[in-house]
Amino acid sequence: MAGDSPLRTPPKVAAPVVRPRARGAAAGAVSTDVRIRAEHVSVSYGDRRAIEDVTIDIHDRAVTAIIGPSGCGKSTLLRAFNRMNDLIPSARSTGRVEMDGVDVLGRNIDIVRLRRRVGMVFQKPNAFPMSIYENIAYGPRQHGQKRRARLDEIVESTLRRAALWDDVDDRLGASAVGLSGGQQQRLCIARALAVEPHVLLMDEPCSALDPIATLKIEDLMRDLARELTIVIVTHNMQQAARVSDYTAFMLAGEERIGRLVEFGLTDVLYTTPSDARTEEYITGRFG
Amino acid sequence: MQLTEMRPDFERADGVLAGVEPREWLFRGIVGGAALFVFVVIIAMIYELTRQAWPAIDAFGLGFLTSTTWNPPSEQFGAAPFIIGTLVTSSLALVLGTIIGVGSSLFLVEVAPRCVRLPVSYTVELLAAIPSVVYGLWGVFVLGPWIQHTAGPFIVRWFGWLPWVEGPALGVGVFEAVLILTIMILPTIVAISRDVIGAVPRSQREGILALGATRWEMVRIAVLPYARSGILGAAILGLARAIGETLAVALVIGNSTQVPDSIFSPAYTMASVIANQFREAENDMHVAALIYIGLLLLIITLLVNAGARLLVWRVTKGQITTVIE
Numbered sequence: 001m002a003g004d005s006p007l008r009t010p011p012k013v014a015a016p017v018v019r020p021r022a023r024g025a026a027a028g029a030v031s032t033d034v035r036i037r038a039e040h041v042s043v044s045y046g047d048r049r050a051i052e053d054v055t056i057d058i059h060d061r062a063v064t065a066i067i068g069p070s071g072c073g074k075s076t077l078l079r080a081f082n083r084m085n086d087l088i089p090s091a092r093s094t095g096r097v098e099m100d101g102v103d104v105l106g107r108n109i110d111i112v113r114l115r116r117r118v119g120m121v122f123q124k125p126n127a128f129p130m131s132i133y134e135n136i137a138y139g140p141r142q143h144g145q146k147r148r149a150r151l152d153e154i155v156e157s158t159l160r161r162a163a164l165w166d167d168v169d170d171r172l173g174a175s176a177v178g179l180s181g182g183q184q185q186r187l188c189i190a191r192a193l194a195v196e197p198h199v200l201l202m203d204e205p206c207s208a209l210d211p212i213a214t215l216k217i218e219d220l221m222r223d224l225a226r227e228l229t230i231v232i233v234t235h236n237m238q239q240a241a242r243v244s245d246y247t248a249f250m251l252a253g254e255e256r257i258g259r260l261v262e263f264g265l266t267d268v269l270y271t272t273p274s275d276a277r278t279e280e281y282i283t284g285r286f287g
Numbered sequence: 288m289q290l291t292e293m294r295p296d297f298e299r300a301d302g303v304l305a306g307v308e309p310r311e312w313l314f315r316g317i318v319g320g321a322a323l324f325v326f327v328v329i330i331a332m333i334y335e336l337t338r339q340a341w342p343a344i345d346a347f348g349l350g351f352l353t354s355t356t357w358n359p360p361s362e363q364f365g366a367a368p369f370i371i372g373t374l375v376t377s378s379l380a381l382v383l384g385t386i387i388g389v390g391s392s393l394f395l396v397e398v399a400p401r402c403v404r405l406p407v408s409y410t411v412e413l414l415a416a417i418p419s420v421v422y423g424l425w426g427v428f429v430l431g432p433w434i435q436h437t438a439g440p441f442i443v444r445w446f447g448w449l450p451w452v453e454g455p456a457l458g459v460g461v462f463e464a465v466l467i468l469t470i471m472i473l474p475t476i477v478a479i480s481r482d483v484i485g486a487v488p489r490s491q492r493e494g495i496l497a498l499g500a501t502r503w504e505m506v507r508i509a510v511l512p513y514a515r516s517g518i519l520g521a522a523i524l525g526l527a528r529a530i531g532e533t534l535a536v537a538l539v540i541g542n543s544t545q546v547p548d549s550i551f552s553p554a555y556t557m558a559s560v561i562a563n564q565f566r567e568a569e570n571d572m573h574v575a576a577l578i579y580i581g582l583l584l585l586i587i588t589l590l591v592n593a594g595a596r597l598l599v600w601r602v603t604k605g606q607i608t609t610v611i612e
Binding site for chain 2: 082084087089112113114115116119120122124126127128129130138139142143188191192195
């Protein structure tokens, strides 16, 4: 795969949907409103600096892909947006991540409310070992929605938005763990949507899925981008080309510190990259 | 598919491949023998206890379990005070030990920074290395007087309205035994539940936190359900130790053959009555009755273990393992 350029030889499964379907709605009408403004963000784990001086604008109602080879710090950047790095005791962040007028890296940020506003979907589907219904109802209930009828509505509407309703509507009480990997991942997306986030962060959401399930998730991302802001980390350049409006390319040099190399409209970055390293990466000469 | 279907020439090798390597037999023999040995010991124990307890079994039958009279000179024996003493002390210790043990495990895994975690873990594990006679002496000289003069009066004053809370505290009794047993089973519960809580996959914790859950919600929704079977196992090991503990309990429980009517009453457990009276048994029937108690203790232990296994099996049935993949 590394030797293929995404534009010259798209993989077989992806070919029919590559550009027209995925970009049709967005082409020409890509949002330019900024939802998240990251300025000079650096993150260190103990003595080791993971990313340095990343400045990037995440646009509203658009899909932004962060691509780059392993170890370039793309997940670290993503996890700075909802303070997931806080879970690692030695992690330290500097710089600003501005969202809705506040710096979310700041000291007196309510992390619980931040994470409600900025949902996240992980690499491996991590459905909770409880029923499908409870997986989704848990979040809204925790945030104060106690009415059963309203919860039923939320469960149905989010499952529909995640394109999972038709698969599971007859067994909402069954354990979520019995679902297939792709279904579990869509359940995780539905679960994230149930708390009505403004931003959805996706950390290699398809890396554990087969190509069919991957396509379903990608379609879903395009649909969701009409209403919310999506940031996806992926090691799959074709995927980034298929789903994203904007692409950020990150790279770690000799000293293994991740930096942002290039950021721009996906169409532009993939066709006329301004940095030689970007071109080398997307044409598969390394990574 | 048969080997010979893939490689017909293997057929000719039958003479070489047939049979089992001698060292394989040796290995099977050794481990099989070891497993058989354990089995034989249990059977032999039950047989021998039954045989020696037979005079008492013959005389008192199952009424032995419910009779509260323990009068060696008149050869009247009933084990109810000891059975009740054992069940009450070990189940209360189990409840207290599980609450404290799981709480401190959660602290160690979820809250404590690394510089606190290791010293505290080692200290808790060190508790397991203290001989039980030391616990008993500590109970007699430190815990007992404290309960008698400080904790006991306080509890009777403020919680005297509860059933089975009546004074005065004597410095020996059920309450002291429960506290000693709680401390003794803590290292077991903490060591195991700390490991199973630590083994909850990070993806589960992150998943719930990313939904905007607090730490406590994370523990309740993602951590405890996942670690449930392991924590149950830890509690059961603790219970087994509490039921069988002899010396420390014998020193602090007060050695009364009456059924306790308060947590401050002196009482007796099955293990401690055997330890205390066996060598000073007044007649053959006394000896047989004590052995009968020993047999019952063995049966209760086996039942607790079987029940616990059943519980773990029912709790974990078909949900936990599939998540781990």
